[in-house]
Amino acid sequence: MENTILIQGAQLVRDEGITPGDVLISGSRIAKIAPAGGITPGPDTAVIDGRNRILSPGFIDLHCHGGAGGDVNDGDPEAYRKMEEFHRSRGVTAFMPTLSVDPMPKLEKACAMVRALRQEDAGGGAEILGVHFESPYINPVYKGCQAAECILPFDEKAMHFIRQNSDIISRITLAPELDGVLEAIPELRQMGILVSGGHSNADAVMFRRAADRGMTMATHLYNAMSSVRKEGPYRIPGVLEAALTDDRIYTELIADGHHVPGELLQIAYRCKGPDRFMACSDASRAAGYSGSERVFICGQEAVIENGVGMLKDRSSLASSVVALDTMVRVLAEKAGLTPHLALRAVSYVPAKAAGIDNRKGRLAEGYDADLVLLDEKLNVCSVWCRGIKSGGK
Ligand SMILES: [Zn+2]
Structure with missing residues (x-):
């Protein structure tokens, strides 16, 4: 069973700017991105509260x-x-x-x-x-x-x-x-x-x-x-x-x-x-x-x-x-x-x-789940390398 993680409601750093949304990680990849509240977690999904945080590509x-x-x-x-x-x-x-x-x-x-x-x-x-x-x-x-x-x-x-x-x-x-x-x-x-x-x-x-x-x-x-x-x-x-x-x-x-x-x-x-x-x-x-x-x-x-x-x-x-x-x-x-x-x-x-x-x-969907969660002062809070939480606090 691949790990699934849902980061909910973070400010997502996308190509065009920063917009709120949900990101679902499955295994080592980004499986899905949707507007905030758009993804419902499954029973085995770990849910991370991303509100008041910025989620950037690694x-x-x-x-x-x-x-x-x-x-x-x-x-x-x-x-x-x-x-x-x-x-x-x-x-x-x-x-x-x-x-x-x-x-x-x-x-x-x-x-x-x-x-x-x-x-x-x-x-x-x-x-x-x-x-x-x-x-x-x-x-x-x-x-x-x-x-x-x-x-x-x-x-x-x-x-x-x-x-x-x-x-x-x-x-x-x-x-x-x-x-x-x-x-x-x-x-x-x-x-x-x-x-x-x-x-x-x-x-x-x-x-x-x-x-x-x-x-x-x-x-x-x-x-x-x-x-x-x-x-x-x-x-x-x-x-x-x-x-x-x-x-x-x-x-x-x-x-x-x-x-x-x-x-x-x-x-x-x-x-x-x-x-x-x-x-x-x-x-x-x-x-x-x-x-x-x-x-x-x-x-x-x-x-x-x-x-x-x-x-x-x-x-x-x-x-x-x-x-x-x-x-x-x-x-x-x-x-x-x-x-x-x-x-x-x-x-x-x-x-x-x-x-x-x-x-x-x-x-983007299909991309490596290399992610950084930052606070509003741009301090690193959490890091995922290819889907594995592996750094930050
Ligand atoms: Zn050098």
Whole structure:
């Protein structure tokens, strides 16, 4: 007998806006959606009172390194479980565990770990959407907090590593201006890998050339990327301006209230609109971590100050220390988005960017029962991953 759950009378986040309704979960899927009071529970149906609550599609994080002390690069299933549990408690029901720059054998081990975890996935946890390989093939000028000594050229060895792991890599971040990248984009796409430009010093012409060849995303907009510069009497737009104005490009923003100020969030939203603007956590192991030991982010000692991680010399921010639920609230408070649009930026848009909007990212019949119940202040109350209540309070 499959479990059936009825969430009654919640404010449902639908494509067109937020409207009250009932949602029936059967097994791992959404079986039925109806106006409030429209579904009568059967004798074995668990009934949840959703009144005064918002029911959103589960959050989808396409850029997440760690949490609760664990980091994907550790290649340690225990560390992974800690981070997964933390983000799930904050409403994340599917995500791409994200590698950061490190020696290649470590990255190989981390890929093997994620592969094994995905194979043994029995539901109940946040679904692994494959690895986001925030790769060492980046421009040192915009390395951000990535370790300079591990940055590599994009050569045959790079393609060999990617081919070997193409079953588990779903997204790659790289700098399109590196030798060999433009030519490789069609093959990366053929392998089913989403190509995302980031940590890049390209100009807008180069960035668009990469988009012509199949690049569809920009990694953490505003952070670690070129923007307009002056050459003689002329202004030369960079990655930022190209990503903001090219409608083919999905842009993710680290909306923790520190990496990108409110005005810049607003500019991005006005340029990208409700179908291309999304938030990612880019969370490090320091997210949700309450231990007192020293914290290392991207292999370098970091400090946590005022709710954000930064390198010890304060030269660069180093990933966020929050999950997507905080970003929903920041988008509402600092970017002026309605709850509907803020929630869309962490559910529908990332699902669309990842090409899984036929089963995730919307409240719709037949879709995965990945759901988050929030109070009116947008705090997470309950979480269901593929029909199993598995996080929140
Ligand atoms: Zn990152």
